[in-house]
Amino acid sequence: MAMAKLKSAGAFLAGISLLLGGACGNPQGGGPSQSVTKGGTLTLAIWQEPSSLLYPFYSNQTVANLTSELAIEGLVRIAPDGSYQPVLIKDNPTQQNGDVKISSDGSKMDVTYHLIPNLKWADGAPFTSADVQFTWKVFVTDPKIVSRAGYDSISSVDTPDDLTAVVHYKEIFSPYLGRFLQVLPKHALASISDISKSDFARMPFGTGPFKFTENQSGDHITAVKNPNYRVPGKPNLDRIIFRVVPSREAAIAQLEAHEVDAMWNLLESQQPTIKKHTDLTLSRVAGPSVERLEFNLAKPGNPADPSVPHPVLGDPAVREALLLATPKQRIIDKLLNGLATPGNSPLSIGVFAPKDLKQASYDPARAKQLLDQAGWVPGADGIRSKGGVRAHLSISTTTGDKIREEVEVVLVDEFKGIGIELEVKNYPSSVLLGSWSGGSPRNRGNYDITMYASSPDPDPHTTLVSRYTTSGIPTTANNGVGFNYSRFSSSQVDQDLADAGHTLDVPRRQKDYADALKVLNDSYIAVWIYNRSALDAFSAKVGGWKPNGWDNLTWDTQDWFLSKS
Amino acid sequence: MSAPTDVAAGLPAALPPPDAQEWEVGASDSLWRLTLRRFLAHRLAVISLLVLALIVLAVLAGPLLSPYDPNKPELDDIFLGPSPAHPFGTDSVGRDLLTRVLYGGRISLLVGTLAVTVAIGLGVLVGAVSGFLGGVVDVVLMRFVDVMLSFPRLFLLILASVFLRDTLPSVLIIILVLGTLSWMGVARLVRGSFLSLREREFIEAAKAAGTRNRHLVLRHLLPNAMAPIIVAATLGVATAIISESTLSFLGLGIQPPTPSWGNMLKDAETDMMDAPWVAVFPGLAIFLVVVAINFVGDGLRDALDPRHVQRRRE
C-alpha cells in the first residue's frame, strides 16, 4: 500500500503533534491512591506468546509490541490523546521549529532529530545518532523485517554529530513523526548477521525502563529494572514477569487466584468476573477499534467484478434496512455489558473523528417500510424477494470469536424479523483476513456481509485512502492491492480524500474526512456496530498505571508500583 | 492411557481376535439367542441400553415438544438459572439450554454414528481386501495403514480439520475427518480374522465346493469376523463424540450457530464461572451417553466372547 504522499509543496507540514492535542482518550485514574512504593516483582498474564521481542521488526503481534515496549523505546511515543510525545529527543521536529525542511522543488524533505544528551543504553553504552542511523539500516536491509513501510521512503540518515540525526526522505512523507517508534543499539547488533535469530531478539535491551533477562518458551518472560534508565528513581518495580497462559479464561482465573497481578486484554463479557472481586480493577479506555458490518456492493465472485452490482445488497434500500434492523445499543448493553459505544463512523477517537456524524438508530418498523417501498415482497415463509431474487444473505466473520458469534445470532434473528434471511458462514481468521493470493473471500469480494474490527492510526489518512477510494478496490488488474472490500466507488470520496492528502491544515483535513465519511454513511456501505474499548485488568495493589487507547497497557511501566498490603 | 489421553485412539484395535465360534448359516438363530441371553446377564449394559434409548428418544422427539427455538436469542433472558420455564437455564444470548442440548444431541449423535459408519465401512473394505487377496495388495495396504498409524492421532485430526475447514459444512467435515482417520484399527482387525479364518476347515470346504469369492467373503468370512467389529463400532461412537468435543474445544469442531454438545461446552468456557449450568448440562449429556455406550460395548463384548462368561459360572 502506498503511504500517503503529499505532492504539493507549501506551508503545510505543521507539527501534527501540536494540533492533535485535545483528542479524547477517556483517561481514568490507575490503581490505588497509596503513595508510591519501590521494588517488587509484578506478574502480568498474556494469553498469546510473542514470537519475537523485537516489535515491529520481526513480529507484528500486539503482544510482541506490549512486551517489547518495556525495553525498546523510540524517539517518540504515542500519548493517550493520540499525539506524538518526544522521548529520546528534545522536541518533535516540525516545520515551525525548522527541523523539517522541504526541498526547494517540493519533492523531498529532511527531518532533523536532536537527541537528548547523556542518554545511555541499558548496558551503559551511550545512545547516539549512529543508533538512529543503524535502526533505519536494519529496516531497509534485513530481509526478515516484517514491514519497511515509511523506512523505504528514506534515502539516507546522516549523523553530523553524536546528538544529531538528519533523515533524508526521498519524497514528502506526512506521517514522518510515526517513524522511529523503536530504536536499536548499534554497538550490540552491528556485528550480528541475522538479528532475528540472535539472543538479543529473545532478550532485548534498549533505553526503556526494563531489560529482558529470561525468555522461557511457553512459560514466562522476565524483564528486570534497567539501572541506566534515563529518569532517576524509575522504574519503581524491580522486575516484571510476563506469564504466558493458554487463554483469557486462564488469565482471569489466575488473576482471581492472585497468581498474577495483571492481565492483558479481556473480553467485554468477562467484566462481571472482575467486578465480583473488590481487589481487582478493570482498566477501560476507548481505543480506535471499530467493529463493523461491511456490505459487498458487488456481485460476489472469485474475484468479484466491481462493476456488477450485488443482487440484493446492490439496492441501497436493503442496506439502509439492515442498518435500521441492527440493534446496536442492545448488543452493547446485553452482550458487551455496556462497555462499548454505538459506532457512527470508522474513526471513533482522535482529532479526525467526525463529531456530528451519526448513523440512524434501531427502527425495524422503518426498515420494513423501506423494503416494502423498494418492492421487496415477503413470501410465504416471511422472507422477501424482488424480481425472483430472494433476500438471502450470508454473514462471515472469524471463527471462534464468541462475541462475534453472539452478534451473528442476534442479527440472524433481527434480519429475519424484517424479512431478510441471513446465513452464518464464518472462516478462520487466517482465511477471512488473508490475502488476495491466498483466496481470502473478503479481498476477492466473495462474500455478502463481513463483520470485523479495524483500528486506524492516529493519522487515519492511509487507512481511509486504502479502504474507501476507488483505487483501493482489490481487482485482478491491481493484483488485489487495497482494502476497499465493499467495492465502493464515489468520485466525491476520492476527491475529498485526495484533498486531505494535500494539506496538513488540520481543520481542513477534518472537514475533508467528515465529508467523505458522510458520503459513506449516506451510501450505507457499512454498519458501524460499536466502538471497542481496550480492556485490561489489574490487581488493586498495582498502582501508577494509566490507560492509553492508542498504545498498550505497558506503555508506562516505569510508573507502575506495587503497594504493600 | 492407550487412549491417547486427549482424543481416545480411534477405534480400539487391540480387541481379542474372534475365536471359536463358527457362526455358520443355520446355526445362527440359536447363537443369536445365546448372545442375547449373555448380554441380558450384564445388568449395567442393559440399564445403559435403556438409558441410551431414552436419550435417543428425547433427542429425536424432544425438540418437537419444546416451545423454544434453539437459535432464537432472547436478550432479556440472558443467563437465567434453571427454573420450571427453562429447566436447564439459558445461555449467553438467552437461548433455552434444554432445547439446545436436545438439538445438540441430534448433531453429536449423528456425527458419532456416521463417523463410525464411515470408519467401519473403510476399515472392513481395506481389511477384507487385504486379508482376502493377500500378496502385494496386502503389503501395500498394510504399509499405508502403518503410515496412517504413525501420526499422532490428534495431530492428524487437527491438520485435517484445518485443511478442510472452509470447504464443506462443518458437520460433514467432522464426520469425514473422524471417519477417515479412525478406520485403521478395524482394517487390521478384519484382516487378522480373515487371515486366520482363511485357513479354517469350513472355509476350505466352501472353497473346495467351488463357492465364488464374493459369496465366500459375504456369507462366510465377514459374518465370522462380525463380533469384534460390532464391539469396535459401539465403542467407536463414544470415542467419536468425545473427539468432536475436543475438536470443538480447539475451535475446529462443529461451527456455531449449529449446536453440538462439543461447541456448547466450548462456548461455556468463558461463562462457566458465572453461569455454571451452561457447562454442566452439555457436559453431563456427553458423559451420560458415552458412559452408556461404553457399558453397552462392554456387554456386547461379554456376550459375543463367551470365554468371559464361562468363568462366571465356575
Added chain:
Amino acid sequence: MVLFAGRRVLQALPLLLGVTFVAFLMINAVPGGPLSAYENNPGITPQDIQRLQHTLGLDQPIWIRYLQWLRHFLTGDWGYSYAAHRPVLTMIGERIGNTLLLMGTVYVITLLIAIPIGLFTAVRQYSRADYGVTFLAFAGLSMPTFWLGLLLIIVFGLGLGIFPLGGMSTPGASFDLFDRLHHLVLPVATLSLVGVAHYTRYLRASTLEVLTQDYIRTARAKGLAEEVVLLRHAFRNAALPLVTVAALDLPELFAGALVTEQIFGWPGMGRLFWDSATRSDYPVLMGIVTVSATMIIAANLLADLVHAWLDPRVRPH
C-alpha cells in the same frame, strides 16, 4: 532374533520417509499459510509480503521445498521457525523435557494404580467391587479431557485454592522441587484418570482370558494357593498383552497431551504443536511430526520385539 530386529528396523525407514512426505503435503495444503498474519495489516505492503515469501523460500514449488527440507534434515539441520526465527531443534529440545516430565509421571502413576485394580476386578468379576470399579473406570473414560481438566481447576484450584491453576512453576521463584510437583498434580490427575480407566479395563479383560486357560485349572488342581496361581501364573501371562499396549503408549511421552497442556499452560510439545499449527509454522510442525512419528514407529518396533522375546511362538525362524 537379531536378524528379525534388523529386518524390522530396515522396514521402518521407508515408512518414516512416507510419513514425512505425507506430513509435508498436508501441512502445506492448509489454507492461510505462514504469512497470513501479515496480510491484513495496511502497514505491510505487498512488496513486504513478496520479500518475506522469498526470504522464507515459500516461492519455490512444493516438491523442491520437501527435498530441501529432507536434505537439511538428514544433515541435522531441522531449519528455523518462521515465526520465532529460532532453530527447530532448540525449540523442540526446550519442550520435550517438560513433556517427558508430565507424561512420564502420568505413565508411571497410571500403571501403578491400574495393575492392581485390573487384577482385582478380574478375580472378582461381577462382584459389587468390580461393578464399582468398572463404573468409575468408564466414568473416567467418558469425560472429555478438557472438561475434566477445567473441572479440576475450578474445584481444586479456584475453589479450594490447594493447587496452582497452571504453568510449570511459580513465576519469579527459583527452581524448587516441591513447587514443581505442586504444579504437576492437577495435569497428572487429569491424564491419569483416563489412563487408569483404560489400563484397568484392558488388564481385566486379558486376565479374565488367562483365567480360563487350562494351565490355570491345572495349577489350581495341583492345590497351589490362589495368590500363587494369580501372581505367578495368571498375571505373568496376562501382562504380556499389557506390555505391548504399554509400549505402544510410549510415544505419548514425547508427543505430549495437547489439550491438557493447553488447559494447564504446561509448556510441552503438544502446545508447541498447536501454536505452530495456528500460525502455519511449517519447519516446527515438520520437526514435531517427524519426532512423534519416529517415536510411534520405534514403539511399535519395541512392542513387536518384546512380544517376540516374551512369546517365542511369534518369533520367525
